[in-house]
Amino acid sequence: MIETPEQLSEEYRQELIRTLTMTVDTELLGAALHYHNLYTDNVPAEHVAGLLALSQDELGHAAIACRLLEDLGVDTDAMIYTRPPERFKHPYAMDIICESFTESALTAFLYDRAGYKLLGDVYRTTSYAPWKRALAKIDREERFHIRFGERAVRILCETEEGKAEVQRTLDWMFPITMEFFGLPDHLKTHDRQIEYRIKSKTNDQLRQEWLAEAVPGLEKLGLKVPAHYDEALGEYVLDFPFPCKFYPEEKRWDFSQPTTWDEVLSRWKGKGPGNRRLVETIQSGRLQLQAMAGGEP
Amino acid sequence: MNEQVVWRMLAEVQDPELPVSLVDMGLIYGVRVKGSVVEVDLTFTSTGCPCTAWIKEDICRHLKQHPAISDVRLHTVWDPPWTVARLTDKARKALVEMGVAVD
Secondary structure: OEOOHHHOOHHHHHHHHHHHHHHHHHHHHHHHHHHHHHOOOOOOHHHHHHHHHHHHHHHHHHHHHHHHHHHOOOOHHHHHHOOOHHHOOOOHHHHOOOOOHHHHHHHHHHHHHHHHHHHHHHHHHOOEHHHHHHHHHHHHHHHHHHHHHHHHHHHHOOOHHHHHHHHHHHHHHHHHHHHOOOOOHHHOOOOHHHHOOOOOOOHHHHHHHHHHHHHHHHHHOOOOOOEEEEOOOOEEEEOOOOOEEEEHHHOEEEEEEEOOHHHHHHHHHOOOOOHHHHHHHHHHHHHHHHHHOOOOO | OOHHHHHHHHOOOEOOOOOOEOOOOOOEEEEEEEOOEEEEEEOOOOOOOOOHHHHHHHHHHHHOOOOOOOEEEEEEOOOOOOOHHHOOHHHHHHHHHOOOOOO
16 A cells, blocks of 8 residues: 555556546536536425535545645645636536436436446555545445435335436436446556556446446336346346437437447537536635635635 | 334434444434334434434334334434434444544
8 A cells, every 4th residue: 555645656646646636526516516406496495405415525525635636746726716617527427417306316326326336446446545545434425425316216206207207317317327437448458547556447347336236226216227137248238329429408319329439539528518607616606705805816 | 012122123224324323323312112103212413414304214114114013103302412422332433434523
Protein backbone atom coordinates (compact mmCIF):
# COMPACT_ATOMS: atom_id res chain seq x y z
CA MET A 1 0.00 0.00 0.00
CA ILE A 2 1.12 3.53 -0.77
CA GLU A 3 0.64 5.97 2.09
CA THR A 4 1.90 9.38 1.00
CA PRO A 5 1.91 11.47 -2.20
CA GLU A 6 5.74 11.60 -2.04
CA GLN A 7 5.90 7.87 -2.73
CA LEU A 8 4.05 8.16 -6.04
CA SER A 9 5.66 8.05 -9.44
CA GLU A 10 4.56 10.92 -11.69
CA GLU A 11 2.53 8.57 -13.94
CA TYR A 12 0.73 7.03 -10.96
CA ARG A 13 0.03 10.52 -9.57
CA GLN A 14 -1.48 11.65 -12.87
CA GLU A 15 -3.65 8.54 -13.10
CA LEU A 16 -4.84 9.02 -9.51
CA ILE A 17 -5.65 12.69 -10.22
CA ARG A 18 -7.64 11.60 -13.26
CA THR A 19 -9.78 9.07 -11.37
CA LEU A 20 -10.31 11.36 -8.36
CA THR A 21 -11.32 14.24 -10.66
CA MET A 22 -13.90 12.00 -12.32
CA THR A 23 -15.19 11.08 -8.87
CA VAL A 24 -15.52 14.74 -7.83
CA ASP A 25 -17.28 15.68 -11.08
CA THR A 26 -19.65 12.71 -11.00
CA GLU A 27 -20.58 13.29 -7.35
CA LEU A 28 -21.15 17.04 -7.86
CA LEU A 29 -23.32 16.47 -10.91
CA GLY A 30 -25.07 13.66 -9.01
CA ALA A 31 -26.26 16.23 -6.47
CA ALA A 32 -27.13 18.82 -9.13
CA LEU A 33 -29.19 16.28 -11.12
CA HIS A 34 -31.84 16.20 -8.36
CA TYR A 35 -31.54 19.86 -7.36
CA HIS A 36 -34.00 21.25 -9.89
CA ASN A 37 -36.47 18.48 -9.11
CA LEU A 38 -36.31 19.24 -5.39
CA TYR A 39 -37.58 22.76 -5.87
CA THR A 40 -40.65 21.76 -7.88
CA ASP A 41 -43.73 19.76 -6.95
CA ASN A 42 -42.23 16.71 -8.69
CA VAL A 43 -40.98 15.08 -5.50
CA PRO A 44 -43.68 13.75 -3.13
CA ALA A 45 -43.31 15.38 0.30
CA GLU A 46 -42.41 12.08 2.00
CA HIS A 47 -39.40 11.65 -0.28
CA VAL A 48 -37.99 15.20 -0.14
CA ALA A 49 -35.90 14.68 3.00
CA GLY A 50 -34.51 11.38 1.65
CA LEU A 51 -33.55 12.89 -1.68
CA LEU A 52 -31.93 15.85 0.11
CA ALA A 53 -29.96 13.46 2.34
CA LEU A 54 -28.80 11.61 -0.75
CA SER A 55 -27.74 14.85 -2.51
CA GLN A 56 -25.91 15.99 0.60
CA ASP A 57 -24.01 12.68 0.68
CA GLU A 58 -22.92 13.21 -2.93
CA LEU A 59 -21.51 16.66 -2.08
CA GLY A 60 -19.74 15.08 0.91
CA HIS A 61 -18.15 12.46 -1.36
CA ALA A 62 -16.93 15.23 -3.69
CA ALA A 63 -15.44 17.03 -0.66
CA ILE A 64 -13.59 13.86 0.42
CA ALA A 65 -12.12 13.33 -3.07
CA CYS A 66 -11.16 17.05 -3.22
CA ARG A 67 -9.29 16.69 0.05
CA LEU A 68 -7.22 13.87 -1.46
CA LEU A 69 -6.64 15.89 -4.65
CA GLU A 70 -5.28 18.81 -2.60
CA ASP A 71 -2.65 16.49 -1.13
CA LEU A 72 -1.67 15.66 -4.71
CA GLY A 73 -1.13 19.35 -5.46
CA VAL A 74 -4.40 20.10 -7.26
CA ASP A 75 -6.06 23.52 -6.82
CA THR A 76 -9.56 22.15 -6.26
CA ASP A 77 -11.10 25.58 -5.83
CA ALA A 78 -10.09 26.55 -9.36
CA MET A 79 -11.05 23.08 -10.55
CA ILE A 80 -14.64 23.43 -9.34
CA TYR A 81 -15.34 27.12 -9.79
CA THR A 82 -13.39 28.23 -12.85
CA ARG A 83 -13.36 25.14 -15.07
CA PRO A 84 -15.70 25.42 -18.07
CA PRO A 85 -18.67 23.00 -17.92
CA GLU A 86 -17.55 20.99 -20.95
CA ARG A 87 -14.25 20.16 -19.23
CA PHE A 88 -15.94 18.36 -16.33
CA LYS A 89 -15.40 14.61 -16.61
CA HIS A 90 -18.34 12.42 -15.73
CA PRO A 91 -20.46 9.78 -17.42
CA TYR A 92 -22.70 11.14 -20.17
CA ALA A 93 -25.86 10.16 -18.24
CA MET A 94 -25.02 12.73 -15.55
CA ASP A 95 -25.66 15.53 -18.05
CA ILE A 96 -29.35 14.70 -18.39
CA ILE A 97 -31.34 16.61 -15.76
CA CYS A 98 -33.95 14.69 -13.73
CA GLU A 99 -37.37 16.07 -14.62
CA SER A 100 -39.63 13.80 -12.55
CA PHE A 101 -39.47 11.93 -9.25
CA THR A 102 -39.46 8.70 -11.27
CA GLU A 103 -36.23 9.82 -12.92
CA SER A 104 -34.69 10.70 -9.55
CA ALA A 105 -35.75 7.33 -8.10
CA LEU A 106 -34.31 5.41 -11.06
CA THR A 107 -31.14 7.52 -10.91
CA ALA A 108 -30.59 6.17 -7.41
CA PHE A 109 -31.53 2.62 -8.46
CA LEU A 110 -29.45 2.54 -11.66
CA TYR A 111 -26.71 5.22 -11.62
CA ASP A 112 -25.86 5.05 -7.91
CA ARG A 113 -25.56 1.29 -8.30
CA ALA A 114 -23.14 1.85 -11.19
CA GLY A 115 -21.15 4.28 -9.05
CA TYR A 116 -21.22 1.78 -6.19
CA LYS A 117 -19.84 -0.96 -8.45
CA LEU A 118 -17.07 1.27 -9.85
CA LEU A 119 -16.02 2.74 -6.50
CA GLY A 120 -16.57 -0.55 -4.63
CA ASP A 121 -13.94 -2.17 -6.82
CA VAL A 122 -11.52 0.68 -6.01
CA TYR A 123 -12.38 0.42 -2.30
CA ARG A 124 -11.54 -3.26 -2.17
CA THR A 125 -8.38 -3.21 -4.28
CA THR A 126 -6.78 0.21 -4.52
CA SER A 127 -3.07 0.48 -3.72
CA TYR A 128 -3.46 4.12 -2.52
CA ALA A 129 -4.24 3.78 1.19
CA PRO A 130 -5.74 7.27 1.80
CA TRP A 131 -8.31 6.66 -0.97
CA LYS A 132 -9.15 3.23 0.45
CA ARG A 133 -9.83 4.66 3.92
CA ALA A 134 -11.94 7.48 2.50
CA LEU A 135 -14.02 5.05 0.48
CA ALA A 136 -15.28 3.18 3.57
CA LYS A 137 -17.83 5.93 4.21
CA ILE A 138 -18.62 6.50 0.53
CA ASP A 139 -19.26 2.78 -0.01
CA ARG A 140 -21.81 2.64 2.83
CA GLU A 141 -23.56 5.79 1.73
CA GLU A 142 -23.87 4.61 -1.87
CA ARG A 143 -25.58 1.51 -0.49
CA PHE A 144 -28.09 3.80 1.20
CA HIS A 145 -28.71 5.53 -2.14
CA ILE A 146 -29.36 2.22 -3.87
CA ARG A 147 -31.79 1.23 -1.11
CA PHE A 148 -33.47 4.64 -1.39
CA GLY A 149 -33.90 4.02 -5.12
CA GLU A 150 -35.19 0.47 -4.63
CA ARG A 151 -37.76 1.60 -2.09
CA ALA A 152 -38.90 4.61 -4.15
CA VAL A 153 -39.22 2.56 -7.35
CA ARG A 154 -41.15 -0.16 -5.46
CA ILE A 155 -43.57 2.45 -4.12
CA LEU A 156 -43.99 4.03 -7.58
CA CYS A 157 -44.77 0.59 -9.03
CA GLU A 158 -47.66 0.11 -6.59
CA THR A 159 -50.03 1.94 -8.96
CA GLU A 160 -50.59 1.03 -12.63
CA GLU A 161 -49.95 4.59 -13.70
CA GLY A 162 -46.77 4.84 -11.65
CA LYS A 163 -45.50 1.54 -12.94
CA ALA A 164 -46.12 2.56 -16.56
CA GLU A 165 -44.06 5.71 -16.00
CA VAL A 166 -41.26 3.71 -14.36
CA GLN A 167 -41.26 1.42 -17.41
CA ARG A 168 -41.12 4.34 -19.88
CA THR A 169 -38.31 5.95 -17.92
CA LEU A 170 -36.40 2.69 -17.53
CA ASP A 171 -36.57 2.21 -21.30
CA TRP A 172 -34.16 5.12 -21.84
CA MET A 173 -32.26 5.09 -18.55
CA PHE A 174 -31.26 1.42 -18.66
CA PRO A 175 -29.17 1.66 -21.86
CA ILE A 176 -27.57 4.95 -20.75
CA THR A 177 -26.46 3.27 -17.51
CA MET A 178 -24.63 0.67 -19.60
CA GLU A 179 -22.50 3.53 -20.96
CA PHE A 180 -21.38 4.39 -17.39
CA PHE A 181 -18.91 1.51 -17.51
CA GLY A 182 -17.17 2.82 -20.62
CA LEU A 183 -15.93 1.07 -23.73
CA PRO A 184 -16.18 -2.70 -24.03
CA ASP A 185 -12.98 -4.54 -23.06
CA HIS A 186 -12.10 -5.60 -26.61
CA LEU A 187 -11.72 -1.92 -27.56
CA LYS A 188 -9.78 -1.01 -24.46
CA THR A 189 -6.57 -2.97 -24.76
CA HIS A 190 -4.78 -1.58 -21.74
CA ASP A 191 -5.94 0.11 -18.61
CA ARG A 192 -3.37 2.06 -16.63
CA GLN A 193 -5.59 2.18 -13.58
CA ILE A 194 -5.56 -1.60 -13.46
CA GLU A 195 -1.79 -1.70 -14.10
CA TYR A 196 -1.21 0.62 -11.14
CA ARG A 197 -3.78 -1.30 -9.06
CA ILE A 198 -5.86 1.83 -8.51
CA LYS A 199 -8.74 -0.49 -9.48
CA SER A 200 -8.87 -4.17 -10.45
CA LYS A 201 -11.91 -5.03 -12.57
CA THR A 202 -12.44 -4.29 -16.25
CA ASN A 203 -15.36 -2.35 -17.74
CA ASP A 204 -17.12 -5.50 -18.92
CA GLN A 205 -16.66 -7.27 -15.57
CA LEU A 206 -18.23 -4.35 -13.71
CA ARG A 207 -21.05 -4.07 -16.26
CA GLN A 208 -21.80 -7.76 -15.70
CA GLU A 209 -21.81 -7.33 -11.91
CA TRP A 210 -24.26 -4.45 -12.25
CA LEU A 211 -26.53 -6.50 -14.53
CA ALA A 212 -26.49 -9.46 -12.14
CA GLU A 213 -27.92 -7.22 -9.40
CA ALA A 214 -30.09 -4.75 -11.27
CA VAL A 215 -31.86 -7.07 -13.73
CA PRO A 216 -33.40 -9.44 -11.13
CA GLY A 217 -34.24 -6.46 -8.89
CA LEU A 218 -36.19 -4.75 -11.67
CA GLU A 219 -37.85 -7.95 -12.87
CA LYS A 220 -39.07 -8.67 -9.34
CA LEU A 221 -41.13 -5.48 -9.62
CA GLY A 222 -42.74 -6.78 -12.81
CA LEU A 223 -40.76 -4.46 -15.11
CA LYS A 224 -39.58 -5.43 -18.59
CA VAL A 225 -35.80 -5.30 -18.70
CA PRO A 226 -33.87 -5.22 -22.00
CA ALA A 227 -31.26 -7.78 -20.90
CA HIS A 228 -31.29 -11.47 -19.97
CA TYR A 229 -28.99 -14.11 -18.55
CA ASP A 230 -27.61 -16.41 -21.21
CA GLU A 231 -27.05 -19.86 -19.69
CA ALA A 232 -24.72 -21.00 -22.48
CA LEU A 233 -22.49 -17.92 -22.28
CA GLY A 234 -22.73 -17.77 -18.48
CA GLU A 235 -23.30 -14.02 -18.55
CA TYR A 236 -25.89 -11.32 -19.11
CA VAL A 237 -26.65 -10.29 -22.69
CA LEU A 238 -28.21 -7.00 -23.75
CA ASP A 239 -31.36 -7.23 -25.89
CA PHE A 240 -30.59 -4.03 -27.82
CA PRO A 241 -27.70 -2.96 -30.05
CA PHE A 242 -24.88 -1.56 -27.95
CA PRO A 243 -23.75 1.02 -28.91
CA CYS A 244 -26.88 2.57 -30.30
CA LYS A 245 -28.24 5.92 -31.51
CA PHE A 246 -29.56 8.18 -28.72
CA TYR A 247 -31.65 11.35 -29.02
CA PRO A 248 -30.87 13.14 -25.73
CA GLU A 249 -33.39 15.98 -26.07
CA GLU A 250 -36.20 13.43 -26.47
CA LYS A 251 -34.64 10.94 -24.02
CA ARG A 252 -35.13 8.25 -26.65
CA TRP A 253 -33.09 5.48 -28.27
CA ASP A 254 -33.51 4.29 -31.81
CA PHE A 255 -32.83 0.58 -31.46
CA SER A 256 -33.13 0.15 -35.23
CA GLN A 257 -29.99 2.29 -35.56
CA PRO A 258 -26.87 0.65 -34.21
CA THR A 259 -23.97 3.08 -34.20
CA THR A 260 -20.20 2.97 -33.76
CA TRP A 261 -18.18 3.62 -30.63
CA ASP A 262 -16.51 6.52 -32.46
CA GLU A 263 -19.90 8.19 -32.76
CA VAL A 264 -20.63 7.51 -29.10
CA LEU A 265 -17.25 8.93 -28.08
CA SER A 266 -18.00 12.10 -30.00
CA ARG A 267 -21.45 12.35 -28.34
CA TRP A 268 -19.76 11.93 -24.92
CA LYS A 269 -17.17 14.57 -25.80
CA GLY A 270 -19.90 17.01 -26.82
CA LYS A 271 -21.54 16.52 -23.37
CA GLY A 272 -25.24 16.03 -22.63
CA PRO A 273 -28.03 18.60 -22.86
CA GLY A 274 -27.94 19.61 -19.16
CA ASN A 275 -24.16 20.02 -18.88
CA ARG A 276 -23.99 23.82 -18.74
CA ARG A 277 -27.01 24.26 -16.47
CA LEU A 278 -25.84 21.56 -14.04
CA VAL A 279 -22.29 22.88 -13.71
CA GLU A 280 -23.66 26.40 -13.31
CA THR A 281 -25.88 25.06 -10.52
CA ILE A 282 -22.73 23.92 -8.72
CA GLN A 283 -20.85 27.17 -9.37
CA SER A 284 -23.68 29.68 -8.94
CA GLY A 285 -23.58 30.07 -5.13
CA ARG A 286 -19.94 31.11 -5.21
CA LEU A 287 -20.48 33.49 -8.12
CA GLN A 288 -23.45 35.16 -6.43
CA LEU A 289 -21.46 35.57 -3.23
CA GLN A 290 -18.60 37.11 -5.19
CA ALA A 291 -20.97 39.54 -6.89
CA MET A 292 -22.40 40.54 -3.50
CA ALA A 293 -18.88 41.09 -2.14
CA GLY A 294 -18.15 43.42 -5.05
CA GLY A 295 -16.23 40.94 -7.18
CA GLU A 296 -13.69 39.95 -4.52
CA PRO A 297 -13.33 36.15 -4.32
CA MET B 1 -44.77 -14.86 21.47
CA ASN B 2 -42.73 -12.97 24.00
CA GLU B 3 -40.72 -9.76 24.20
CA GLN B 4 -37.35 -11.46 23.71
CA VAL B 5 -38.46 -12.81 20.33
CA VAL B 6 -39.50 -9.31 19.26
CA TRP B 7 -36.20 -7.80 20.42
CA ARG B 8 -34.34 -10.50 18.51
CA MET B 9 -36.35 -9.77 15.36
CA LEU B 10 -35.80 -6.02 15.72
CA ALA B 11 -32.06 -6.70 15.91
CA GLU B 12 -32.40 -8.07 12.36
CA VAL B 13 -33.78 -4.79 10.97
CA GLN B 14 -30.99 -2.59 9.67
CA ASP B 15 -30.85 1.18 9.78
CA PRO B 16 -31.41 2.43 6.20
CA GLU B 17 -28.32 4.62 6.22
CA LEU B 18 -25.85 2.77 8.42
CA PRO B 19 -24.59 -0.81 8.71
CA VAL B 20 -26.10 -1.11 12.20
CA SER B 21 -29.36 -2.66 13.45
CA LEU B 22 -32.13 -0.49 14.90
CA VAL B 23 -31.47 -2.09 18.31
CA ASP B 24 -27.72 -1.35 18.21
CA MET B 25 -28.53 2.22 17.09
CA GLY B 26 -30.48 2.55 20.37
CA LEU B 27 -33.66 3.55 18.56
CA ILE B 28 -35.91 1.03 20.32
CA TYR B 29 -37.19 2.25 23.70
CA GLY B 30 -39.56 -0.55 24.61
CA VAL B 31 -41.49 -3.61 23.45
CA ARG B 32 -44.82 -4.98 24.70
CA VAL B 33 -46.64 -8.10 23.58
CA LYS B 34 -50.43 -8.23 23.97
CA GLY B 35 -51.66 -11.52 22.56
CA SER B 36 -50.79 -11.41 18.87
CA VAL B 37 -50.35 -7.64 18.89
CA VAL B 38 -46.88 -6.18 19.28
CA GLU B 39 -46.29 -2.61 20.45
CA VAL B 40 -42.93 -0.96 19.88
CA ASP B 41 -41.77 2.37 21.32
CA LEU B 42 -39.13 3.89 19.10
CA THR B 43 -37.30 7.13 18.48
CA PHE B 44 -35.19 8.58 15.66
CA THR B 45 -31.76 10.19 15.73
CA SER B 46 -33.38 13.57 14.99
CA THR B 47 -36.81 15.02 14.34
CA GLY B 48 -35.59 15.78 10.80
CA CYS B 49 -34.59 12.16 10.13
CA PRO B 50 -35.28 11.54 6.41
CA CYS B 51 -36.07 7.88 7.00
CA THR B 52 -38.84 7.80 9.64
CA ALA B 53 -41.51 6.29 7.34
CA TRP B 54 -38.95 3.92 5.88
CA ILE B 55 -37.82 2.61 9.29
CA LYS B 56 -41.44 2.14 10.44
CA GLU B 57 -42.28 0.20 7.27
CA ASP B 58 -39.23 -2.02 7.67
CA ILE B 59 -40.18 -2.83 11.29
CA CYS B 60 -43.81 -3.65 10.44
CA ARG B 61 -42.92 -5.74 7.40
CA HIS B 62 -40.27 -7.71 9.30
CA LEU B 63 -42.28 -8.38 12.46
CA LYS B 64 -45.39 -9.42 10.51
CA GLN B 65 -43.39 -12.23 8.94
CA HIS B 66 -43.74 -14.01 12.28
CA PRO B 67 -46.86 -16.21 12.13
CA ALA B 68 -47.83 -15.38 15.72
CA ILE B 69 -47.86 -11.60 15.10
CA SER B 70 -51.11 -10.22 13.67
CA ASP B 71 -50.55 -6.51 14.16
CA VAL B 72 -47.73 -4.10 14.94
CA ARG B 73 -48.34 -0.76 16.63
CA LEU B 74 -45.56 1.81 16.66
CA HIS B 75 -45.29 4.68 19.10
CA THR B 76 -42.77 7.41 18.35
CA VAL B 77 -41.08 8.75 21.48
CA TRP B 78 -39.08 12.02 21.55
CA ASP B 79 -38.45 12.19 25.30
CA PRO B 80 -35.84 11.24 26.35
CA PRO B 81 -34.19 12.27 23.08
CA TRP B 82 -31.75 9.99 21.29
CA THR B 83 -28.06 10.75 21.81
CA VAL B 84 -24.90 8.89 20.76
CA ALA B 85 -24.77 7.52 24.33
CA ARG B 86 -27.54 5.12 23.23
CA LEU B 87 -25.27 3.40 20.67
CA THR B 88 -24.09 -0.09 21.66
CA ASP B 89 -20.35 -0.87 21.47
CA LYS B 90 -21.03 -2.88 18.33
CA ALA B 91 -22.64 0.16 16.66
CA ARG B 92 -19.83 2.43 17.85
CA LYS B 93 -17.24 0.17 16.27
CA ALA B 94 -19.13 -0.06 12.96
CA LEU B 95 -19.57 3.72 12.76
CA VAL B 96 -15.92 4.47 13.59
CA GLU B 97 -14.89 2.01 10.86
CA MET B 98 -16.90 3.92 8.27
CA GLY B 99 -15.54 7.26 9.42
CA VAL B 100 -18.47 8.63 11.43
CA ALA B 101 -17.64 10.48 14.66
CA VAL B 102 -19.49 9.03 17.68
CA ASP B 103 -18.19 11.16 20.57
